[in-house]
Amino acid sequence: MNMRTPMSRVRGLGSAKDGTTHFWRQRITAIANLPLVILFLILVITMVGASHGQVAALLGSPMVAILVLFGIASVTTHMWLGMQVVIEDYIHGEGAKILLLISNGFFCAFVGLSAAFALLKISFGG
Amino acid sequence: MSGQSASDNRPLSPHLQIYKPILTMVMSIVHRITGVALYFGTLLLVWWLMAAASGPAYFDYVNGFFANWFGRLVLFGYTWTLLHHMLGGLRHFLWDVGKGFSERSRNGLAKLSLAGSVLLTILVWVIAYWARGSF
Helix, strand or coil: CCCCCHHHHHHCCCCCCCCCHHHHHHHHHHHHHHHHHHHHHHHHHHCCCCCHHHHHHHHHCHHHHHHHHHHHHHHHHHHHHHHHHHHHHHCCCHHHHHHHHHHHHHHHHHHHHHHHHHHHHHHCCC | CCCCCHHHHCCCCCCHHHCCCCHHHHHHHHHHHHHHHHHHHHHHHHHHHHHHHHCHHHHHHHHHHHHCHHHHHHHHHHHHHHHHHHHHHHHHHHHHCCCCCCHHHHHHHHHHHHHHHHHHHHHHHHHHHHHHCCC
16 A cells, blocks of 8 residues: 655655755765866875975965865765765664764764864955 | 554555665665765855855865865865765756656666766866866
8 A cells, every 4th residue: 555645756756855966965975076176186296295384385376275265165075975874874873873974964064164264364364 | 633543554665675676776875875965065054155254264274174085085076976965966957847757768877877877077186186286
């Protein structure tokens, strides 16, 4: 017996009520990560052995800072979504699961905002 | 009401320990493990950016940590982890558009991304040493 209403089948949002949103955001951030992370790898390589002044000048230049900020936003969203799935898959106790899901959000927000703050401080010449 | 629910006694599906490991399965597990490692590894990035924002003295201290053998080992491992996860992601893009599902493709892609991640990691480090002027 199918208990779902025709409307619910049409919407296709499932029991979590967000349909493919999680999957879609995971893939969008994955696409964004690809060029942004490669760019960051190249940046790090060019900064090997550089002085603090040189590193600050490079990271603080507008184009670089904006692209690294995009990278921070995309990477932290991607890791938030990814860790959520890992927690949901392996943590079966309801209390521990909810605690870890909340911690996951806090951790990703901390990483994202700290990195962004550091970068903006360098950019604005702190 | 929900504390002692039926879900407490539900049987679980068989998990990893009862299956014979095969290449694509190991690659899938490694993709997840590398993802988790990268997750916590971002703390290193935050530490380094914070150091750069703090000023020359602390920046030199943190750079000194990454420059010694242990720091380099961590960064080398992080590079491979990142590139392996990146190539694993590319495989997923291919599967998302419905391609690469044949047995030959699956195994070929697995071997290709494994070899690719090792080669690219070495390439990145060769370029980094070259950029530093150590060659």
